[in-house]
Amino acid sequence: MAEKKKTSYISGKESRRITRFNRRVTRKLEKERANANKDKALYTTRMKDPNNVVEFDNVCTYFFTDVGVVKAVDGISFEVPVGKTVGVVGESGCGKSVTSLSLMQLLQRPSGQIVGGEIRFNLGDGTAYNIVNTPNAIMEKIRGNQISMIFQEPMTALNPVFRIGEQINEVLELHNPEMTKEQMKERTLNMLELVGIANKEGVYEMYPHELSGGMRQRICIAIALACSPQLIIADEPTTALDVTIQAQILDLLENLKEKLNSSIMLITHDLGVVAGMADYVVVMYAGRVVEKGTTEDIFHHPAHPYTIGLMQSKPVVGKKVEELYNIPGNVPNPVEMPNYCYFRDRCEKRCEDCNGNYPPEIRISDTHVVSCYRYKDEGKILGYPKSVNVEEL
Amino acid sequence: MEELKKESAANSEYLLEVNNLVKWFPIKSTFIKQTIGNVKAVDGVSFKIRRGETMGLVGESGCGKSTCGRTILRLLEKTSGEVRLDGVDVFALTKEELRKMRPRMQIVFQDPYSSLSPRLPIGEIIGEAVREHRIVPPEEYDQYITRVMEVCGLPEYYKERYPHEFSGGQRQRICIARALALSPEFIVCDEPVSALDVSIQAQIINLLKKLQKDFSLTYLFISHDLSVVEHISDTVGVMYLGNMVEYAETEKIFSNPLNPYTKALFSAIPIPDPAAKINRIILEGSIPSPANPPSGCKFHTRCRECMEVCKYASPEWLEVEEGHFCACHLYDSQEAKLRAQMEMEKAKAAETKAATVSGDITKQ
Numbered sequence: 001m002a003e004k005k006k007t008s009y010i011s012g013k014e015s016r017r018i019t020r021f022n023r024r025v026t027r028k029l030e031k032e033r034a035n036a037n038k039d040k041a042l043y044t045t046r047m048k049d050p051n052n053v054v055e056f057d058n059v060c061t062y063f064f065t066d067v068g069v070v071k072a073v074d075g076i077s078f079e080v081p082v083g084k085t086v087g088v089v090g091e092s093g094c095g096k097s098v099t100s101l102s103l104m105q106l107l108q109r110p111s112g113q114i115v116g117g118e119i120r121f122n123l124g125d126g127t128a129y130n131i132v133n134t135p136n137a138i139m140e141k142i143r144g145n146q147i148s149m150i151f152q153e154p155m156t157a158l159n160p161v162f163r164i165g166e167q168i169n170e171v172l173e174l175h176n177p178e179m180t181k182e183q184m185k186e187r188t189l190n191m192l193e194l195v196g197i198a199n200k201e202g203v204y205e206m207y208p209h210e211l212s213g214g215m216r217q218r219i220c221i222a223i224a225l226a227c228s229p230q231l232i233i234a235d236e237p238t239t240a241l242d243v244t245i246q247a248q249i250l251d252l253l254e255n256l257k258e259k260l261n262s263s264i265m266l267i268t269h270d271l272g273v274v275a276g277m278a279d280y281v282v283v284m285y286a287g288r289v290v291e292k293g294t295t296e297d298i299f300h301h302p303a304h305p306y307t308i309g310l311m312q313s314k315p316v317v318g319k320k321v322e323e324l325y326n327i328p329g330n331v332p333n334p335v336e337m338p339n340y341c342y343f344r345d346r347c348e349k350r351c352e353d354c355n356g357n358y359p360p361e362i363r364i365s366d367t368h369v370v371s372c373y374r375y376k377d378e379g380k381i382l383g384y385p386k387s388v389n390v391e392e393l
Numbered sequence: 394m395e396e397l398k399k400e401s402a403a404n405s406e407y408l409l410e411v412n413n414l415v416k417w418f419p420i421k422s423t424f425i426k427q428t429i430g431n432v433k434a435v436d437g438v439s440f441k442i443r444r445g446e447t448m449g450l451v452g453e454s455g456c457g458k459s460t461c462g463r464t465i466l467r468l469l470e471k472t473s474g475e476v477r478l479d480g481v482d483v484f485a486l487t488k489e490e491l492r493k494m495r496p497r498m499q500i501v502f503q504d505p506y507s508s509l510s511p512r513l514p515i516g517e518i519i520g521e522a523v524r525e526h527r528i529v530p531p532e533e534y535d536q537y538i539t540r541v542m543e544v545c546g547l548p549e550y551y552k553e554r555y556p557h558e559f560s561g562g563q564r565q566r567i568c569i570a571r572a573l574a575l576s577p578e579f580i581v582c583d584e585p586v587s588a589l590d591v592s593i594q595a596q597i598i599n600l601l602k603k604l605q606k607d608f609s610l611t612y613l614f615i616s617h618d619l620s621v622v623e624h625i626s627d628t629v630g631v632m633y634l635g636n637m638v639e640y641a642e643t644e645k646i647f648s649n650p651l652n653p654y655t656k657a658l659f660s661a662i663p664i665p666d667p668a669a670k671i672n673r674i675i676l677e678g679s680i681p682s683p684a685n686p687p688s689g690c691k692f693h694t695r696c697r698e699c700m701e702v703c704k705y706a707s708p709e710w711l712e713v714e715e716g717h718f719c720a721c722h723l724y725d726s727q728e729a730k731l732r733a734q735m736e737m738e739k740a741k742a743a744e745t746k747a748a749t750v751s752g753d754i755t756k757q
Contacts (some may be wrong), residue, residue, distance in 0.1 A: 082504070091590040091591065091592060091593075092590050096642070099643055125696065160676050164687075201475045212679045213677065213679075214678075214679045215452075240616060242453040242454055243453075243617065243658065243661040243662060243663075244453055244657060244658060244661045244676045245453075245661075245679060246661065246663070247663075247675055247676075248675055249674070250663075250674070251675055255711060269590060269591060270591075270663060271665035272620075272662065272663025272665045273663045274665075275663065275664060275665045275666055275667045275669075276663050276664070292651035295667040296667055296668075297667055299665060299667050299668075300667075300668070309592065310592060311571055311590060311665065313591055313592045313594070313595035314591050314594075314619055314620070314665060315597070315598070315620045315623065315645060316620055316664065316665060317620045317622035317623050317659070317664070318623075318647065320624075321624070323599055323602070324594040324595040324598055324599055324624065325595065326592060326596045327595075327597060367667070
């Protein structure tokens with residue numbers, strides 16, 4: 001008992017030290033941010049590959065909380081190609097939502113900070129914005145216009161006191177100031193039709209509470225797509241919905257993607273949804289990417305023990321098993337992450353090497369990358385995820 | 394009571410029998426609190442569960458699964474119908490008798506974040522009802538709680554802790570321990586894993602299965618996750634808008650679903666395999682309001698195989714194959730077809746009559 005208590009207990013002295021440290025670091029980071037905003041050269045870069053919409057390059061997003069620094073996202077790298085769907089899978093708390101919030105610059109500042117890495121967003125003319133340093137004024141133009149987001153809970157994502165029509169118009173009004181009221185209404189009605197709402201004139205005049213969950217999610221999608229964005233971030237778009245409605249919404253998203261030629265970043269914990277929708281899959285665990293590859297790679301040749309465990313723990317219709325596999329243990333404490341592989345303590349396939357540093361990313365086929373020592377002889381080592389030492393900040 | 398017990402000995406194969414259970418919630422007008430309509434949450438549901446088996450109850454949200462589960466335990470009063478647990482009519486019991494009955498039937502709720510009192514330590518949460526119902530003598534109380542916690546995979550030192558210190562999976566274990574502490578025979582699991590992560594889900598499902606084996610429990614497993622239901626249940630009932638539309642053994646219903654709604658529901662399950670291309674039946678629209686359900690077969694507004702008769706006559710609950718029940722006009726027997734035909738004609742006649750009457754009124 002005594003031992004258990006120690007881990008969650010913080011003395012007054014320690015607590016004060018953390019607070020002082022947080023204040024100093026966040027102030028410094030905010031100042032740096034303000035300086036970086038002034039010069040355009042500081043936040044424009046070039047894409048590594050012009051066929052990508054977004055490239056995450058060793059992004060580190062840390063939260064400076066009262067119990068210590070939480071490394072929610074710690075050195076993740078992946079890219080979203082044009083016109084493709086990338087599924088980001090992981091359990092709750094693994095940093096998938098924080099990844100998307102970092103991309104939208106919607107983190108709760110000043111406690112949440114992107115402390116390292118680059119998020120490159122393709123502007124289409126060869127240059128790119130580094131979202132990490134982009135000033136707010138420019139972000140406002142990007143959000144909802146070039147990158148837009150569909151949130152998890154359609155019940156709370158809409159404003160209850162405005163009519164549906166006004167809420168969709170608002171997006172158009174912000175990003176297309178030259179549009180007249182009539183044009184806007186026409187576009188909104190078109191959008192409502194596009195997302196499969198039969199009674200578009202009626203819904204235009206309705207309030208959110210008059211609609212069911214599936215309909216509200218359609219409205220959210222209509223709002224997200226109103227400006228034909230290049231990238232749609234769908235953050236668990238169907239978790240709150242029934243299977244039949246889920247099938248409708250996923251079908252709709254797929255069709256719209258084809259029509260608008262957008263990319264989708266699909267964040268979910270449902271492997272079934274990912275298998276049906278995504279072209280590429282990124283598996284995250286405790287703030288790091290443990291495996292990435294095409295859907296084919298991940299589902300037919302899963303390599304990382306965590307991915308394999310995740311697949312086995314989900315019951316599948318038509319496949320009868322006596323007992324479900326369950327991954328033993330829990331996710332490590334996010335405040336004090338170990339310096340060895342984060343999955344080691346829960347892993348049944350651990351070996352000698354696992355006691356060393358966090359495993360590097362290893363390329364085991366053209367498209368398939370995994371972070372696990374078991375494959376170190378089979379593939380090419382790409383490099384280690386770069387973490388930021390908070391003490392040096 | 395004596396009579397009831399005798400009866401229970403006669404058909405002891407089934408632990409729970411639900412006959413034509415109906416639960417309506419009245420809609421009151423805001424002004425003089427007059428009942429102006431009813432939300433027909435559960436509208437005539439019948440099924441039986443064998444001892445030591447699990448029945449899965451599936452359906453979209455708003456179809457009355459949870460209300461059904463709660464009414465069976467008499468957490469809600471019924472509107473009509475009958476529930477027999479081990480031969481005892483649950484709704485005929487007096488308050489005192491019901492209290493004695495409570496330890497035999499328990500529930501695990503959906504949301505482990507809101508179903509635990511934040512002010513009680515875990516030991517007290519699990520032990521409160523044990524003390525109240527005198528399940529064990531007072532001197533063994535402490536040991537008993539420890540043992541129950543151990544069975545559910547909770548170490549002893551958790552006793553002094555409070556719910557906020559636990560993760561979702563641990564909390565759900567506490568909820569299960571709380572239900573199990575009263576050594577019940579029957580547990581209603583109301584979406585026990587929907588709020589949990591995939592890997593934690595597997596732990597809880599395995600725990601539920603283990604407990605069932607060790608303590609010969611009977612479950613009513615309510616869920617909208619069909620793959621979980623398939624894994625855990627022996628029989629499955631599918632509900633739509635307050636009615637049971639299909640009921641059969643798990644293998645039968647998954648290999649050969651009869652009702653068009655069941656077919657659509659099963660085809661909507663996402664399969665974690667990119668190569669699997671299934672012919673997905675996408676249902677149009679969403680579930681109609683249970684306050685004003687469609688006439689005839691309630692599913693006819695969204696059904697692909699809707700016929701003329703479906704719009705007027707509600708289908709009968711028939712045993713299509715052995716042990717496979719279904720309510721759909723596609724599988725009507727000869728007599729049922731005739732009855733449905735008659736009902737349709739009646740309804741049509743009433744409609745034309747109403748139309749002419751209203752026509753007359755407008756003329757005048």
